[in-house]
Amino acid sequence: MTGQTRRDPRTAVDKAMALLNAFGDEAHLGLGVSELARRAGLSKSTAFRVLAMLEQNGAVERAGTAFRLGPMIQSLGATQESDYLGRVRDAMTPFLADVYDLTRQTVHLAVLQGTEVVYLNKLHGHLHKRMPSRIGGRVPAYCTAVGKVLLSYEPDRVEESISRGLVSWTPNTITDPVAFRREIRHVRTSGLAFDREEITRGLNCIAAPILSGRGKPVAGLSISGPVGRFRPDDYEKELRQVCFAASRAASVVEIDSRPSAGE
Incomplete structure (x- = not known):
């Protein structure tokens, strides 16, 4: 017609x-x-x-x-948690609670799977702001602090993230491949990563890795809070302190950075 x-x-x-x-x-x-x-x-x-x-x-x-x-x-669509992730969550959650006790901010325990972050646990802080993270949820690693700190040990995953496309979640998201590689190099050197309103407007975050005895990341811990009331740099000492203790514990309980076949 x-x-x-x-x-x-x-x-x-x-x-x-x-x-x-x-x-x-x-x-x-x-x-x-x-x-x-x-x-x-x-x-x-x-x-x-x-x-x-x-x-x-x-x-x-x-x-x-x-x-x-x-x-x-x-x-x-969530699948049953693997035995490996269960071991990581159970062993590292006490250290997540330690970070919360020291900061009273929102804290996360997360691992890297492919080019995404998977959140194993989360405790809400007093200065709570709505954020895309949830226990069992996934977000792209390149625009989160905990994702960047874990990617800094995985150069192949960095390149895979770039090849998939660095989508702009906010005006602050790093989408230029050259700038992103430079950011990851700095994270690897400093041992800390920051998300300054890169995944959600009004949200800042700082993250550090938990390392196995082999020096590979088992997981990452992060602290998040609203811009204007939360300054991530103020919590560097507490985060490093807890991640150091968590890394020693990871070595003792023999949590490796890679799950065994079938897990």
Whole structure:
């Protein structure tokens, strides 16, 4: 029919499923509305309306100007925790509690899997700000402090992160490959990493590694807080102190930085 828009016969559920499937490998990185609409074969206005409905139900969440899969979908897809990750979480959580006792800020225990950070545990601080981290959740490593400190020991993962694309979550996200490599070199030298509003506006973070007896990272600990009320540099001493003790413990209980085959 000339001059009339052809009606999309798909139901609202069909359109929602098309959008969720459209994320593909970028499920954790996030995609813009225009790209999601193109992949799902929807108009931009329809895609935006359906995404808003999915966001209200926790199926997607905003990542800067983009969308990514939300906590409800991620929890449905969560696999049973491996024995290795369980050992790391159980052995290192007391040190997470030590950081919290010393700082009273929001603290995280996380590991690196591929180019993503997986959060094994988290304690909320008094200066709580909404942030994308959740226990069992994943976020790209390149734009988090704990991710950067773990990437600094994995040059191949650094290059893989760059090849996948350094998406801008906020105006402060480091997206230039040269600048990112320079940042990682500095992190490796100093033993500390910072996230200064790189994954969420208004959020700062500092992180340090927990090392095995072989000098490889087992996990990372981080401290986060809102800009203006939390200065990450003020907590460098406490974080180094706890990570040093945690590294000694990791060596004693023989937690290696690599899980054995099958775990």
